[in-house]
Amino acid sequence: EQALDTQRTGQRITECDLAFLLARIFRRNGCSERTATVLAANCASAEAAGSLSHGIFRIDGYVSTLRSGWVDGAAEPQIEAPAPGYLRVDARNGFAQPAFLQAREDFVARIRANGIAFMAIKDSHHFGALWPDVTPFAEEGLIALSLVNSFACSIPAGAEKPLFGTNPIAFAAPIEGSAPLVFDFATTSMANGDVQIAARAGRMLPPGMGVDSNGTPTCNPKEILDGGSLVPFGGHKGSAISMMIELMVAGLTGGQFSFEVDWSAHPGAQTPRTGQIFIGIDPEFSGGAGFVEKAGEFISRLSDAGLTTYPGYRRWKGRGTQDIGISTEDYRRLNEYAQG
Template identity: 45%
Template structure:
């Protein structure tokens, strides 16, 4: 793709475009701001499948009436170390932000805390949320089911969602250690971007409707995605279904897809977020042991390996200094959402 095929934008312009599109399609102002923060974060960190492309996904979901556009999240204190946030049918971002202060306070008071987010619409990555938790010096873990797009290891029919797991570890004077990956071989948005570009997908990403391996993106989207690592990814995906579904009283991926009833909207259901305060185990020695962990990271990077999210953080510096460049065809599609 040449530079002529791309549109240069500052991050402020990305945010303004997101606000304009979401407002045009009826999303309430507080939700607009929360969703825009996530959209900008994805584009800023050069995560194309979770950047401005997701505005198309959001608008489709809004048009189908799946999202409660002015939902007011309700925070419920369940127990000393537990809380639930009822998103009341809104996008997950505002519900997460509503519950975050209590999650942090409970983790610091009890050493560990868990937050279940219920009745939300989820379309985005989880790393912005775990980074928000690590910013308070806490270790974070988050996961959520999605729609049943992914076949179990050895199967041919979708059962799981992409079912991402994200983890964050606070680091003194450095970006946190963060990973966020789907338990499928790849995020569904990556396959959709290949379809839009007319590019084949790598083997191992998906199977067609007959259960045969395929490199055709459209065929994989119509058939089933595959888990990463075979039975290992399948087991982790099952775990996500359980602890972010029935455990918190919310939907599995198959149930979410059934509720969707063919509209092609974003998944509905729940999310589980855990926060752990190192001081809960270690007291005043917490800083010492957090510092010890730096030797582990040095042993990884010192031999030429990279840490997860290292590329994202490097991209963040570039984007904050120079802005971003968006494929012109995608930019045209986004502009059309304002007509």
């Protein structure tokens, strides 16, 4: 309430106040308390970490999607365990993160009991960063890998039309005496969100990011968004990883491929209705020298080799320490959504 009552403009706000404001927006737009809290925390933490493609920039898209009726902000997921190491979660057209959190405790128990477990979430919408999903596993001493498919906006290497989503991959592992190793990125040359941000700012992209509607390489983000396409990162290699993500996520959840997402009956919809998978491993079962100690040794060798940082370290070092700068315009818009 404090964040709303204060007539602050173009100033700094704590991550906690931002999450509070965002949760109110989600609730106002049809989300249950649980969904609102989870999505708000995800979005505020992305903004705090400087991951702007999935921070408050996304709120317009969340709101227009919720208002379009494409997603159910109050969905109640269904969870079943067809095998001791396999959890199937049906998000029932809700957001992926609350469905995941509902099954998480059971999933962790299965990882610890079996050494490894798999979770397949289907009929879910993931519109945020993945690192908030995987990082807590590493903080609990576990290894996690998560994959998500999205909507067709990336042309497979050698193909002529978009078929893959931006298909992010996220990995987290515990490191003795240091930050968990966490990487999380789109398997396209860049995230679709960053293309939209560049288009809004009137900024050209570096070469090699995508093509226009004729398949001609372009640096103009508007041409990529308007009938054009991104390309996978790293040519045929990234394309194969993106292909694996499509197959693993749609195939193992029983959900949709990115190219099957059809939101045409819901103008304003932006959140892909697909799926998410998790593989969790308990390194306590590895035997020999402990994984976490070996990981610590590995990181110090990387440091000896001249590496000054590693994925996950920057965010871990800055956690909880900084207020977030929000422009006057963004702050006004968020408050309008929260009240309207």
